[in-house]
Amino acid sequence: MEAKQLKPPQSLSAKFEGSFAYLTVRDRLPLILTKVIDTLHRNKNNFFDEHGEAGIEAEKKAISFLSKLRNELQTDKPVLPLTDGAEDIEAWNQYMQRQQSLMEDEQPVSWFKSPWLYVECYMYRRIQEALWLSPRVGDFDVFKEGKTQSFFESQQATKSLCMYLREVLIGRNNPNKNPLLEQFLKFLQVSLWGNRCDLSISAGQDNSQKTSPIDTLADLQRFILVDDSADLWAVLMAAQASGGTEIRGATVDIILDNAGFELITDLVLADFIVSTGLAREVRFHGKSIPWFVSDVNKQDFNWTIMQTMASNHKETSACGVQWKRYMKEGVWSYHDHRFWTLPHAFWDMATEAPDLYSSLQSSNLVLLKGDLNYRKLTGDRDWEHTVPFGRALRGFQPAPLCSVRTLKANVQVGLQPGQGEKLTSQDPDWMTSGKYAVIQFFSPPKEQVCS
Numbered sequence: 001m002e003a004k005q006l007k008p009p010q011s012l013s014a015k016f017e018g019s020f021a022y023l024t025v026r027d028r029l030p031l032i033l034t035k036v037i038d039t040l041h042r043n044k045n046n047f048f049d050e051h052g053e054a055g056i057e058a059e060k061k062a063i064s065f066l067s068k069l070r071n072e073l074q075t076d077k078p079v080l081p082l083t084d085g086a087e088d089i090e091a092w093n094q095y096m097q098r099q100q101s102l103m104e105d106e107q108p109v110s111w112f113k114s115p116w117l118y119v120e121c122y123m124y125r126r127i128q129e130a131l132w133l134s135p136r137v138g139d140f141d142v143f144k145e146g147k148t149q150s151f152f153e154s155q156q157a158t159k160s161l162c163m164y165l166r167e168v169l170i171g172r173n174n175p176n177k178n179p180l181l182e183q184f185l186k187f188l189q190v191s192l193w194g195n196r197c198d199l200s201i202s203a204g205q206d207n208s209q210k211t212s213p214i215d216t217l218a219d220l221q222r223f224i225l226v227d228d229s230a231d232l233w234a235v236l237m238a239a240q241a242s243g244g245t246e247i248r249g250a251t252v253d254i255i256l257d258n259a260g261f262e263l264i265t266d267l268v269l270a271d272f273i274v275s276t277g278l279a280r281e282v283r284f285h286g287k288s289i290p291w292f293v294s295d296v297n298k299q300d301f302n303w304t305i306m307q308t309m310a311s312n313h314k315e316t317s318a319c320g321v322q323w324k325r326y327m328k329e330g331v332w333s334y335h336d337h338r339f340w341t342l343p344h345a346f347w348d349m350a351t352e353a354p355d356l357y358s359s360l361q362s363s364n365l366v367l368l369k370g371d372l373n374y375r376k377l378t379g380d381r382d383w384e385h386t387v388p389f390g391r392a393l394r395g396f397q398p399a400p401l402c403s404v405r406t407l408k409a410n411v412q413v414g415l416q417p418g419q420g421e422k423l424t425s426q427d428p429d430w431m432t433s434g435k436y437a438v439i440q441f442f443s444p445p446k447e448q449v450c451s
C-alpha cells in the first residue's frame, strides 16, 4: 500500500504570517466567537422563559467561557485539554499530546504555532465545551439562526431546483429527451456549486444562492479544475451491472458539508440517483455537534426535510414528501459518527474510527462534500499541486471516493504540470476564493487475486 510511511509535507499553519491560515486565525475565528457570544446574549430572554434564573446563569457562564477562549486565541496562549467529560475528550487530548510531540524546542501547542486544521477544529469543540459546561444551554445550537436564514434566503433557488428535478423524473420515460448521464452531471454540478454557500468563509455573513442553479452551470464549467465525473459514472454503471437478480444500483455514502442551500442540492442529487435506480441506498453523514458555522447536524437534516415538505410550492413540497418517505423506508439514512468532529486527517480513520472505516468499505461510492473534507483528505498539508490525489490520501482508501469541493483553502493536489502556476499568475486567490472547484476521484487498487 502506498503509504503513511512517506512523510507528508508540512501542515498549513498560522505560524506563516500573511498566509490564509494566519488571516483566518487572526481575523475570522475571533469574529465567529464574537458572533457566538452575541447570539447567546440575544437569546437571553428565551433561556429565561425556559429555565428561569438558572437559564440566565447558564448563559452568563457560557459567555464567560467563550470570552476567555477568544482571549486565549488572540494572545496565542497554549491550547488546553478538554474537561467536559464527553466521550470524545480522550481522543482530543491524545491528539493534543501528539501535536505537542511535534513542536520544536518543546514550545507549547498554541493557536498561532500549531497546524491550522487542528486549532480551527479545536475552536468549534471548545465552543461546545463552553455550552456543555453550562448545562441549561447545553443543547443550544449557536449557529442555528444563520443556517435557518440561509435556508430561507435560498428559497427561490430551491423552488427552481425542485421543479427541475420533478420535471426530469417525470420526463424520464423518454430517454432520448433526457439522457441519464447528462442529467446526472447536472445534479452533481449543482451539488458542487452548492458548496459555495458556506457560512464559515464569510464568518456568518449571508452567502445564500439567489439565482437558478441549473441556468448557471454552463458558465461555471470552465472553473472546474479537475473533473473526474466520468469515473463516478463508471462506478455507478458497474454497480448496476453487478447486481445479478438482486436489487441493483449502488450504495452511496454522502459525507455532508453545509446546511442551507448546499444540503438541498445534496438531497436533490440523492433523490435523483435513487429515483432513477442508479443507487439503491444513500447513507448521509453529518456532524454530531454544531460545526464550522454552517455544517449539517441531525437537527438541521430533519428540519430541512420537514420545511421542504411544508413548502407552499407544489414541486418543492413533493420533494420533501419523497425525502421523508426515503428516510422512513430506510432507503436513505442519517449517521453522525463522532470522528467527523475530531481534528484528524482521514488517513487516521482506519485506526481512530475502525467502525466508520469498515462501514465505508461497504460503499460503492463515497462522495465527500466541501472544503473542510478536502483539507482532511489531504491532511491540510502544503502539497505540490502535481502530487497525485491518491498519494495525498496516504492510505485512506475505504472505497471509490470523490471530493466534490469548491476551493477555499490553500491545498490542491492532482493538477497538471504548470496548471497551478498558471492559475497563480492569472488569479492569485484561486485557492481560497471559492470561484474554482474540483470533482476529484480516487479508486483503491483492485485486490491482487492469487491464482
Ligand SMILES: O=P(O)(O)OC[C@@]1(O)O[C@H](CO)[C@@H](O)[C@@H]1O
Pocket: 024, 028, 195, 198, 199, 200, 201, 202, 257, 258, 292, 369, 370, 371, 372, 373, 407, 408, 409
Ligand atoms: O467545508 P466548507 O464548508 O466548504 O468550508 C469551510 C471553510 O470555509 O472553513 C474554513 C475557513 O474558516 C476554510 O478552510 C473552509 O473553506
Ligand SMILES: [Mn+2]
Pocket: 198, 200, 257, 258, 292, 294, 295, 370, 372
Ligand atoms: Mn462547512
